[in-house]
Amino acid sequence: MRPQQRQSVRSLPLFHRVSEAHFAELMDTALLQRFPEGVTIIQEGDLPDFLHIVVGGMVELFARHDGHETTLDIIEPGSTFILAAVVRDETYLKSARTLTSTQLLMIPAGVVRSIFGKDAAFARAIVEELAERYRCVVRALKNEKLRTSAQRLANWVLQEGARQGNRHEVTLKIDKRTLASRLGMTPENLSRNLGLLARHGLSIQGPRFIIDDAAALRIYARPNALIDDIAEPERIMARSA
Amino acid sequence: MRPQQRQSVRSLPLFHRVSEAHFAELMDTALLQRFPEGVTIIQEGDLPDFLHIVVGGMVELFARHDGHETTLDIIEPGSTFILAAVVRDETYLKSARTLTSTQLLMIPAGVVRSIFGKDAAFARAIVEELAERYRCVVRALKNEKLRTSAQRLANWVLQEGARQGNRHEVTLKIDKRTLASRLGMTPENLSRNLGLLARHGLSIQGPRFIIDDAAALRIYARPNALIDDIAEPERIMARSA
DNA sequence: GTCTTCGCTTGATGCATGTCAATCGCTCTT
């Protein structure tokens, strides 16, 4: 691994406070690997070999059952996946495949468990990451059970607008069919729902969604801090102080 | 707290390997409290004061949004709730209320975080519990996205049959309306689905479900080890060896 | 330039599920 990459991994929340010796131990056994688009990285039902950390690119987590498939999450740089399976040494509940060319850092599961026992800062970071992932799934479950597919879409647009910085335009970085699966609907219904949102302040230009009337869209979407992952500026500032 | 209760708490996986001094520290600040049926223990949106451990009874975790309410989980003795919120010191995503008279052990959130940093065995137990809870939510999300409500019911009956020991009869310990909410359907649809399952090997006698033809029910339910929480006898034996 | 491909869209239809309303049957009162 090149020094610069090592440094950028070091700055991730998961490793930031780990002792230099333990970090070196983790990195010595870790593999940094690049995968092309559309490759299946792990298969549900298998046992975990490595903890995976996304360094660059995008990974889709999905599951199949009885001829159907659904997207459970899309992982972006800085985040881990299958941490829970590694911690418990139990089978994966999800499969993972790359949505783009992707760079992954892979740390052997046994090494993760070993350093967890030796380094309190690492243990703390692991449990914080796991708790964060837990909260994401709970939000997803509430989103699924308490909203219609059109409302999920409307909230996704608002959230993505905030995340991309420019709050009035959202550019789609993934396939519409992947977005549909992520939002728990068919591609056909995504199309129809986009048409529906035209009456609530959104206009569509191919892969670009323009928020003409944020207030109207928000009225339709009914965003909720306990479902949508909205940054809470006050609390973030309080924490870093 | 009486010595006998203390001993039964000590034997929970969460505390089993914690040092005696740290366990004493946890118990000195903990409250053991009894709540009657139907009491709201925590409210979504609040900040965590205590980690809650169910010692006796049943607790329902639920969430509300836009005039609707859904059950997210039902917690039984030995398990914790709102662990993720305590770990991250962030607002609850779920509310909790008692379904029966319930005894709860409540440990101040700050004490949990403090012992987590000092006791590696406790840290390990916390992360295992959190990972287990994580996996439960992932299963719930898959259950919700990949199955019809009737299939969810059929699998619940099979699972509950196995859990209750007698695999051919299941006795309902909660309201049918609570079961309906837990399985993500209305009480009306639970009724109809129970009627439907009569054609697939199940007969209903009030709060007692009798599995006449387990094979037929299993064909309809299509159980899946990666959705349903099925014990895996081989692996459990391998682990304890 | 034309053809093919593939993702997206649009329309028609059916199943899954929620909603509203009426009724049943049990338990608890009084």
Add this chain to the structure above:
DNA sequence: AAGAGCGATTGACATGCATCAAGCGAAGAC
């Protein structure tokens, strides 16, 4: 014993969403 209350059931209906099938349009092949 009659009535109130409440959970469970049943029926009628509306809506959400998936499915199937056809059409559209832009990017790439030749």
